[in-house]
Amino acid sequence: MPASQQAPENVFEVEIVEDDGDWSRISNLDSLIDDAARAAFERAGDGLQPAVVSVALSSDANVAALNEQFRGKAKPTNVLSFPAGNGASDGQLGDIIIALETVEREADEQGVPFEHHLQHLVVHGVLHLLGYDHETTADAERMEAIEIEILSKLGVANPYTGALETGTSD
Template sequence: MEVFLDIQIADELEQYQSLPTDEQLQLWVESALADRCPFDEPELTVRLSAEAEIQELNRDYRGKDYATNVLSFPFEAPPEVPLPLLGDLIICAQVVDREAAEQGKSSEAHWAHMVVHGCLHLLGYDHINDDEAEEMEGLEREILARLGYEDPYQDEAP
């Protein structure tokens, strides 16, 4: 599967040191979509944002006025328009790095988790109820293990 990835980096992050490379983002997206995506050549945007931008989006679209780690905006084309566009992921660099430090994880591992998590949301997975959360977290564990990362939920109580 070839994924067409539009990577955008907010101007505020020009000097930010711990952003993933384009190659890492591509690998993580392709790994998340493999064998799950309805398109042969899907397209999506990954935007690396600063806190103010993601807080505004979180407030405006989810009614939650704080900076979050990742937002997913799935694209739903009308049935008569066969576009392979999955949607947009917005990932906040500062929040991801802060959470990685708080959770004792490497920044890279947490970035990979957030990309995989966001991609699964674009595919329709969710974690609103326990059954959905169990399925989605199981997929995240499987994908991240194949990429060589530890279980992102290993320190959480069952």
């Protein structure tokens, strides 16, 4: 088939911006984020292509301000997801903002490697951008099952039980 008639390439781009906080101490930061976002998109993107996700690495202070402004909650949270709105460029799924200090604290409290918790939150954020939520028990169970499946492919233990899962879900 001539190049002009070939199907578009499956393109997924992850834009990473260090907004605030000292993220420099995490080795392989870009690949950890890219691998997690790409795995989530490949599992749950349902043929969307091309697509772009922006990941902002930020601080508790910045995330707390955004959380208060957009969700009415005056405290930091680990991850915020903002789907692209009207006027966004083609394929832009949205933005994910991650709070360094909260991720560090939660990883420590849960006894998991920081890198694994970070990848879980990136997967969680991408799934939100793809329309998944956890507002009802059924939705939460479905989203968690997909997260577990994606994370197991990344070598990350089930964030809800600590076990490395090998099965799949729908």
